[in-house]
Amino acid sequence: MMSSSHLPKLSDQDFRFLQQLMLEESGIRMAEQKRTLMAGRLMGRLRALELRDYSQYLRLLTRPESREERRTVIDLLTTNETYFFREPQHFTVLGDWVAAQRRPLHMWSAASSSGEEAFSMAMTVAENARTQDWSIFASDISRRVLERARSATYSIDQAGQFPPGWLKRYCLRGVEESEGLLRINQPLRHRVTFAEVNLMRPLPQEIGPFDVIFLRNVLIYFASEQKRAIAVRLLERLRPGGLFFIGHAESLHGFDLPLRTVRPSVFERL
Template sequence: MAAEPVPGLRLPELADSQFRLLQRLMLEASGIALAANKRPLVAGRLMKRLRHYQLPGYEQYLQLLEQPHYLAERRLVVDLLTTNETYFFREPAHFAFFGQWLAKRKGALRIWSAACSSGEEPYSLAMAVSEHGTTQDWSILASDLSLSMLERAASGIYDLAQARHFPEGWLHRYCLNGVGAMHGRFRVQAALRQRVSLREVNLVQPLPEGVGPFEVIFLRNVLIYFDNDEKQRIVRRLVEQLVPGGLLFIGHAESIHGFGLPLRLLSPSVYQHL
C-alpha cells in the first residue's frame, strides 16, 4: 500500500535537467530512449527510492547514483524504469500460428524468448510445445535485461488472475494450484520449468557466447522502446542467430519494414528466415 501523503509536505519535482540525466543513464545502460512524456512515470517510480534513502529531492539521488559503490542502485533504476507489462498467451494469434507450425515440424527445437520479463511468455511457449510439438528434443532460452524480472520468472509462481487467457484445461494440465499460504496462486510444473533456461542479456550489446542458433525467436513488444537505428541493429543481431527457415515473431504494434533483412512475412508480425 502506498504511503499516505503528509499534510503540508510538498513532494519533490523532477526538473528538466534531472530528467535528461536519467534519460542518458537509461540510454547508456539499456539502449532505451525515455520519451519526454515518461517524465511523470519516472518521477513516480523513483519516489520510493528517495524515501528509502530519506533524500529531499532527485538532485541528491542523482548524486548518489554517481558514486562508484552504488552500481547496484543504478541497475535498480533500470529495473524500475523498464516497463514489464506482460501476461500468459499474449497476442493469441501468434500462439495459434505457432501451434499449427509446431504440429507440422519435425526435429530438434530451440526457442528464444528474447525479452521474457517475468516469465509468462517462455512458459506459454513451453506449454504450446508440450501440447502441439512432435519432438521431445526442445528447449527455451528466456532472457531479459532485468535481474528482478528473471528472479520472478525463475520461481514460476503467478496469481490465478494471470491465468485468464489460458486455453481451456491447460492450467490444470501444466500448472499446480497453490494451497494454504499459496491459495490464489499457481506454479508452472517443474517439468516445464526445467525446459526453460534464464539468462541476463542486454539486446543492445553483442550477444553473449553460446546464445543461438534458434529455430524460433520471440522478440515482441520491446522494439517500441528504441529508435529506428537501434531497432535495426537489434533485429539484425537476432536474425543472425536464426536458422534458415526459422521464425521471428515481433509485436503486432511493431514494424521492421525497410530493414533489408533476409526475411519473408508469413503472417502479421511473423517472419521466416530465407
Template sequence: MPSTFKLPVLGEQEFSRLQTLMSSASGIHLASNKRSLVAGRLMKRLRHYHLDNYRDYLHLIERPTHSRERRLVIDLLTTNETYFFREFPHFEFLGQWLGRRKGPLRLWSAACSSGEEPYSLAMTVAEHATGSDWSILASDLSQSMLTLAEQGIYDIAQARYFPDGWMQRHCLCGVGDMHGRLRVQAHLRARVSLREINLVQPLPEGLGPFDVIFLRNILIYFDTPQKQLIVQRLVNQLRPGGLLFIGHAESIHGFELPLRLVHPSVFERV
C-alpha cells in the first residue's frame, strides 16, 4: 500500500495566536478568511523544521531565541503581488502632473514591496520631469523585500505593462544565465533610496516633506482607526499641492484630512 501524508491543519486557536503576533508586530489584521492563505504560506516553514503541526511551529517562533524566524513569518504574511506600472492610470496622471511641476521633486513609495513600484516611479519621473533634481524614497516593513528591491532584478514577464520603448531605455536584458530577466539601469537605481519603515510606528525624524506619496494596496490590511492614523502621518509629510495616491480598491472616505480628490484615488494636499 502506498503511504499517505495528511496535511497539517491550522486551527482556530493557532490562527488567533498568529493574528495577535501580526497585529503587535505590524499593525496588520489577518482577516478570518485568510486562514487557508496563511496556512499555505507557512507550510514550507513547518517542512523546514520537520514539524507535523502549526502548534509546534508557534511554540518555536514564540521563543526569544527565534526572533529571526518571527521576522520571516511577518515577511511571508505581508508579501503581496506587485508588478511594474500596477494601476497604470496613476502613472499616466503622474506623468501629466510632472510636466507642469517646477523645481526639485521628492517622491515616496511607502509600501514598496520588492521594488517594482518605486522603479516604475523612477521611470515615470525620468520621462516626464522638467528638471533633473529628483529622488525617491522606497520603504517597506519587510527586509527581505527591500533586499530584492536593492538588486533591481526581475523576471522579463514583468515588462508586459511597460509603455512602448521604456524597457529598452530604462532596463538591461539578461543574457546567458540571466536570460529571461531584466535589471533596472544603475542610474535609476541610484535615484531610489531604500529604508525599512513600519507605518504603524511613529515615522523617523526628518523624513519629509514630499511632493508625491504612493500609499497603495496596503490600507486594506488595517482596521479603520489604524488606517486613519497611517494616512494622517503620511499626509503630514506631504507638501501643500503634493499628491497622495492610494489603491483603487481602497478608501479614505470620512477621514478629516486636508485633501481634495483630483483623480480617481489621487488626492492633493490643500
C-alpha cells in the first residue's frame, strides 16, 4: 500500500505501456508532455486499489478479466475540456442554416464530452427550426463524461456563455441543496440521446444518416492518417448538402474529402 510520504513515479517503461494502451483502445497519441497528467489522473486508482506503484497497476491491466479497468483508464486519460457555446460563430452558422430548412433534421455531436456542445446545438435548433421533427445524437468514448451529460446538470457559472434569455427558456435553476447549479429542461433533454461511440472503430449501423455533424476539437489528438480515416467514416453518415463542423484550430487540408468549404472550419457535404 502507498504511503503519503512516498508517491510513486511513472517510469519510462510504464509510460510507454500507457501510450500504447491509449493508442490501441482509442487511437489517441499521448505525447511526452502528458506524462505528469497521466500519472496524476491514475494516482487515484492506485490508492483505491491499494497498490504501491504504477508497475503493479499496469500488471493488473494486462489480465483478461481487467477489461473494465482498462475502460476506466481511457475515461480518466481522455481530455474533456468543453463549455456551452464554445466557438460561438459555429452556432450562428448552425442557426442560420437550420432556419432555412423545411424538413426533418437529425444532427450528431460526435465528441460531445459532458454534453455542453450537444445542448448548445439543441438550444440553437429549438430557436431556429421551422420543423418540430428534429433530434440530436451525442456520443463520446468516455463513459464517465456521458454519465454527466445524461444528468444535464452544470454549474450556474456557465450561464454567462448563453445568449440573452436562453437560460430562462431552456434551463432550470437549482434551489436549496442544488443552488449554484442549472439543469437543462425536460423538453430539450428529450431531444438529445447520448451513447458511447469509439470513432476509431467501425460505426454501428444504426447511427445516421445526419444533416449536421459536429466533430470539433478532437482531430487534434490523432495522427494525420487517423484524422482522415475518422473524417471519412463520419462523412459516410452525413447527407449531401449537410454541414460538417471542426474546431477552428483543426484542418482537413490535403485529405481529398467530398466537402466544400462554407467558411473556415465549416464545410458542406458534396
